Amino acid sequence: MSGNDRLTQNPETGLTAVGGATWVENWFRPTVTAAMLTCLVVAFVGLVSRIMPSWHGAHYVAFAFLVSWAGIQAERLLRRRGPDYLDRFRYRAVEVVVILVLLKLMGYVTLGWDTLWADIRRWGTDATIFLDEGFVMGGVSILCLWAAAIAITKNLYLLEVHPSEIPSGPGSPNYSRLTFAPGQRIDRQAVLHDIARLYFWGGAALLVFTGLARFDIPILYRYTPPPLSGLVFNVMIYFALGLALISQAHFSILQVSWRIRHIDVSPRLGTRWAWLALSFVALIMALALILPTGYSVGLPQAIAFMTMAMMRVISFVGTWLFYLIALLLGALVNALGSREGPMASRRPPPAQLPSLLPGNQGGASTLPLLELFKSVLFWGIFLAIVGYSVYHFLRERRGLLPGLESGLLGRLIAWLHTLWQGTQSWSTRARKAISSRLSRRSDPGKPVDRWRLIRLSQLSPRQQVRYFYLSLLRRAARIGHIREPQQTPYEYGQALAECLPELASEMTTLTQAFVEARYSQRIQDEQEADAVKKVWRRVRATLTRKKHTAQGETTAQLRRDGRAGA
Amino acid sequence: MANLLPFIIALFALAAFLRLDFLLYILYVFFGLYLLSRWWVRRAIGQLRFQRVLSAERAFLGERVPVELKVWNPGFLPLPWIHLRENLPIDLHVPTSVHRVFSLLPRERETMRYELHGWRRGYYTLGPLSCRGGDLFGVVEVTRQGKMDDHLIVYPKIVPLPSLQLPSLFPFGTLPSQQRLFEDPTRVMGVRDYQPGDSPRRIDWKTSATLGQLQVRRYQPAISIEAFIMLNLNTNEYSQRGRFVAPELAITVTASVASQLIEQRQAVGLATNGVDPLAVSSGHLTLRPHKGRGHLMSCLELLARIKATDAAEALPFTALLQQATLGLSWGSTLVVVTGKEDEALIPTLVHLQRQGFLAMLVLVDRDAQFDRTKAQAEQIGVPTYRIVDERDLDVWK
Numbered sequence: 001m002s003g004n005d006r007l008t009q010n011p012e013t014g015l016t017a018v019g020g021a022t023w024v025e026n027w028f029r030p031t032v033t034a035a036m037l038t039c040l041v042v043a044f045v046g047l048v049s050r051i052m053p054s055w056h057g058a059h060y061v062a063f064a065f066l067v068s069w070a071g072i073q074a075e076r077l078l079r080r081r082g083p084d085y086l087d088r089f090r091y092r093a094v095e096v097v098v099i100l101v102l103l104k105l106m107g108y109v110t111l112g113w114d115t116l117w118a119d120i121r122r123w124g125t126d127a128t129i130f131l132d133e134g135f136v137m138g139g140v141s142i143l144c145l146w147a148a149a150i151a152i153t154k155n156l157y158l159l160e161v162h163p164s165e166i167p168s169g170p171g172s173p174n175y176s177r178l179t180f181a182p183g184q185r186i187d188r189q190a191v192l193h194d195i196a197r198l199y200f201w202g203g204a205a206l207l208v209f210t211g212l213a214r215f216d217i218p219i220l221y222r223y224t225p226p227p228l229s230g231l232v233f234n235v236m237i238y239f240a241l242g243l244a245l246i247s248q249a250h251f252s253i254l255q256v257s258w259r260i261r262h263i264d265v266s267p268r269l270g271t272r273w274a275w276l277a278l279s280f281v282a283l284i285m286a287l288a289l290i291l292p293t294g295y296s297v298g299l300p301q302a303i304a305f306m307t308m309a310m311m312r313v314i315s316f317v318g319t320w321l322f323y324l325i326a327l328l329l330g331a332l333v334n335a336l337g338s339r340e341g342p343m344a345s346r347r348p349p350p351a352q353l354p355s356l357l358p359g360n361q362g363g364a365s366t367l368p369l370l371e372l373f374k375s376v377l378f379w380g381i382f383l384a385i386v387g388y389s390v391y392h393f394l395r396e397r398r399g400l401l402p403g404l405e406s407g408l409l410g411r412l413i414a415w416l417h418t419l420w421q422g423t424q425s426w427s428t429r430a431r432k433a434i435s436s437r438l439s440r441r442s443d444p445g446k447p448v449d450r451w452r453l454i455r456l457s458q459l460s461p462r463q464q465v466r467y468f469y470l471s472l473l474r475r476a477a478r479i480g481h482i483r484e485p486q487q488t489p490y491e492y493g494q495a496l497a498e499c500l501p502e503l504a505s506e507m508t509t510l511t512q513a514f515v516e517a518r519y520s521q522r523i524q525d526e527q528e529a530d531a532v533k534k535v536w537r538r539v540r541a542t543l544t545r546k547k548h549t550a551q552g553e554t555t556a557q558l559r560r561d562g563r564a565g566a
Numbered sequence: 567m568a569n570l571l572p573f574i575i576a577l578f579a580l581a582a583f584l585r586l587d588f589l590l591y592i593l594y595v596f597f598g599l600y601l602l603s604r605w606w607v608r609r610a611i612g613q614l615r616f617q618r619v620l621s622a623e624r625a626f627l628g629e630r631v632p633v634e635l636k637v638w639n640p641g642f643l644p645l646p647w648i649h650l651r652e653n654l655p656i657d658l659h660v661p662t663s664v665h666r667v668f669s670l671l672p673r674e675r676e677t678m679r680y681e682l683h684g685w686r687r688g689y690y691t692l693g694p695l696s697c698r699g700g701d702l703f704g705v706v707e708v709t710r711q712g713k714m715d716d717h718l719i720v721y722p723k724i725v726p727l728p729s730l731q732l733p734s735l736f737p738f739g740t741l742p743s744q745q746r747l748f749e750d751p752t753r754v755m756g757v758r759d760y761q762p763g764d765s766p767r768r769i770d771w772k773t774s775a776t777l778g779q780l781q782v783r784r785y786q787p788a789i790s791i792e793a794f795i796m797l798n799l800n801t802n803e804y805s806q807r808g809r810f811v812a813p814e815l816a817i818t819v820t821a822s823v824a825s826q827l828i829e830q831r832q833a834v835g836l837a838t839n840g841v842d843p844l845a846v847s848s849g850h851l852t853l854r855p856h857k858g859r860g861h862l863m864s865c866l867e868l869l870a871r872i873k874a875t876d877a878a879e880a881l882p883f884t885a886l887l888q889q890a891t892l893g894l895s896w897g898s899t900l901v902v903v904t905g906k907e908d909e910a911l912i913p914t915l916v917h918l919q920r921q922g923f924l925a926m927l928v929l930v931d932r933d934a935q936f937d938r939t940k941a942q943a944e945q946i947g948v949p950t951y952r953i954v955d956e957r958d959l960d961v962w963k
Contacts, residue, residue: 192704203592207589207592210588232588235588235591235592236588236591236592236595239592239595239596240595243595243599243703246703246704247702247703250702250703250704251702253704254647254700258649258665258667261665263649263665263666263667264665264666264667265666265667265668266666266667266668266669266676268668268669269647269667269668269669272646272669272671273646273647273669273702276644276646276669276702277646277702280599280602280702281595281599284594284595284598284599284602285595287594287598288591288592288594288595288598289591291590291594293590293591381594381597385593385597388601
């Protein structure tokens with residue numbers, strides 16, 4: 001299936017959405033844009049409410065969302081109709097009037113319909129009653145919001161794939177027109193920058209509104225309202241939704257590049273992109289919310305605390321190690337000295353081991369540990385950001401500072417770079433060694449390490465039988481019956497049976513089982529392995545007994561030789 | 567979004583100066599996004615596993631080979647988008663690359679399917695596979711090359727040649743012969759009455775006892791051919807016009823002759839002065855004469871891989887004829903497939919005949935002076951054929 005087949009036509013816009021994710025363009029993007037702009041209104045309403053407590057702007061928030069959303073959808077509708085500017089102007093003018101009328105009527109929701117009726121009769125005589133300060137302020141803000149929503153939608157529209165941009169095959173009638181005609185391509189990076197600019201300007205306005213609302217500007221007036229405290233959720237939500245929107249814009253740009261090159265795109269990509277962007281932003285926000293935003297101790301104190309803490313940890317570990325070694329040595333000395341008697345009763349008093357937690361002596365450690373930890377974390381993040389920025393600053397300007405590389409600083413940087421590479425290489429090697437060890441442990445097919453303990457339960461029946469036979473070889477070799485390289489299993493079994501006639505039948509069974517396990521394709525089950533195991537145990541017991549006997553004889557012989565020599 | 571760093575620094579300075587906690591939250595969000603996106607994408611793409619599954623690693627000419635390119639994300643990090651690009655030889659796929667864009671959730675697998683078409687014989691390396699991925703915000707894009715060396719062998723074209731007749735000096739074999747001189751005592755046709763002069767060894771005693779008079783066995787005349795095909799792929803010895811087409815035709819002739827002889831259960835060997843991309847050492851390439859389908863596959867694989875060469879140090883064909891025949895058994899039939907005549911070719915063939923080989927000459931270059939060469943070759947008893955088109959192979963059909 002070609003890439004074109006996977007693209008679905010959006011019935012509303014006439015454009016093409018990748019992967020059938022028309023809901024992303026019809027619902028997700030308008031909702032995100034409207035919600036983002038509503039966050040601006042929340043901040044604006046908060047600021048105005050602090051300046052003019054009599055102004056009730058709560059209902060503006062919901063109204064702002066609806067106006068933004070409707071403005072976006074209207075823009076999409078107009079785009080579908082085509083570039084008829086007169087029609088567009090009429091449509092927009094009617095929309096503005098309706099928005100203003102609804103805005104005015106909304107103001108009377110709290111005042112009551114009687115007030116509305118009374119005001120309507122006075123509008124003809126006094127225009128200031130109609131254009132009161134609340135209506136003007138609300139109207140201006142709502143219309144600004146509406147215009148911003150339309151601007152963002154226009155830019156998002158420009159980012160979408162337009163059928164005229166898709167090159168057709170050489171056989172199509174408009175091939176030469178689409179291929180060679182100038183000005184067919186849209187500079188989408190510039191459009192993306194426009195969206196980002198709108199987003200950051202909006203963010204700046206939001207920060208200003210929120211900042212002003214949090215400062216004591218109302219102190220200029222005759223009353224002092226309580227300052228806002230805690231999180232400013234609308235700010236966070238604005239930036240989060242803005243990131244989701246920018247993510248969509250980036251997706252649109254990628255979409256166009258794929259589409260123009262006729263690349264096959266997965267039908268699930270559009271939906272997944274939206275969900276992943278939301279999840280990613282939510283994750284980042286959750287991480288940000290648990291990070292500290294203040295500090296109880298300054299940077300020098302934090303560094304001093306960190307140094308002290310590290311020293312304390314090193315001292316703690318060292319002391320414990322020393323204590324354990326001393327304990328072992330003491331036990332050894334006691335064991336050796338117990339023959340002499342009185343030394344055993346002289347035991348040193350128990351050592352006083354240090355505690356890992358800092359005491360309450362002096363300086364920064366008088367603060368609660370959590371506060372200290374938060375301060376250290378804060379300064380750690382601060383230093384990380386500064387260090388990361390400096391690193392990138394120097395890295396991107398390496399060519400501009402030629403003297404830097406040859407000087408002392410250059411050598412220091414080179415040394416740090418080497419150190420970093422060495423650390424990375426060491427960690428990579430360690431990781432590989434650990435993973436290979438783990439994989440070897442989990443893979444029963446690989447050869448078993450000679451010095452490692454074997455769990456028979458983890459071996460397959462075939463491997464168990466082989467293990468029994470190899471164990472027999474090892475044990476027989478200890479008592480002098482070494483298998484020669486040229487001996488087949490049967491020959492060796494026969495030779496061993498001649499030397500140890502009591503094991504003749506067992507050797508036959510074990511040899512036969514081993515040959516089958518080693519060379520036949522027949523599947524062996526657990527019962528067979530268990531039967532061989534019983535035989536192997538008997539052989540093992542016999543061989544162990546023989547070994548002890550041989551050792552005893554050797555010792556006796558040595559003693560006899562020693563006496564004879566004496 | 568790639569230039570977030572100045573914004574982050576400005577935000578941080580503002581937040582530190584004003585000590586506004588919500589500014590710090592925003593700062594954390596942006597810095598986290600910048601840092602996490604970079605780390606996330608690099609790690610997730612680094613963990614990807616690729617597997618290319620070919621339905622067959624060998625294909626005959628014109629055959630289609632479906633391929634599955636499997637990508638597995640073994641990690642716990644999802645990948646927002648991946649652009650897979652598989653580069654392919656133009657002789658197997660048009661266009662020369664296959665693309666697909668998709669996302670991968672943790673532990674998810676995705677399969678890209680395409681089909682290769684064996685349009686031309688050859689030994690083809692598939693790939694390289696290029697994987698490009700990025701984050702959701704355009705902060706970073708990472709490209710990774712998948713190191714997978716899969717190969718596809720497309721065998722040369724084989725034309726059935728049921729009427730192919732090669733000369734032979736081996737009287738005992740499996741091929742029926744018109745020459746009554748060569749009778750195979752293992753292939754009994756029947757019996758006839760004894761005539762004076764018949765060898766007593768030919769008397770069929772059981773039948774004679776049954777019939778009451780002496781009967782002798784009649785043997786089927788048969789020959790065995792141990793053929794050795796000598797293929798000239800030194801394009802310096804082809805005409806300027808035919809140096810691209812004629813070597814390919816020579817390979818087709820060689821493959822067809824080898825296939826036909828193996829079908830007839832004869833031993834076939836092959837020697838050529840072409841270049842094998844898999845050959846460890848330079849020099850001519852030789853497959854000793856053997857029977858069987860496995861050997862035919864070896865011959866076809868070599869003929870699929872082999873490339874004509876115009877290198878100055880390429881072995882001259884007459885030198886190949888002398889070197890490759892050193893270990894051949896007496897009486898072998900040499901099928902000499904070359905472009906055009908060479909001054910030294912006929913004397914070399916004469917020399918080989920004196921050594922006890924039979925020869926058959928096939929010229930595949932249009933510009934060869936066929937009539938003169940044929941006259942010279944037939945003077946020394948070498949049958950000569952002119953195959954400048956596949957239709958010319960009809961002489962053996």
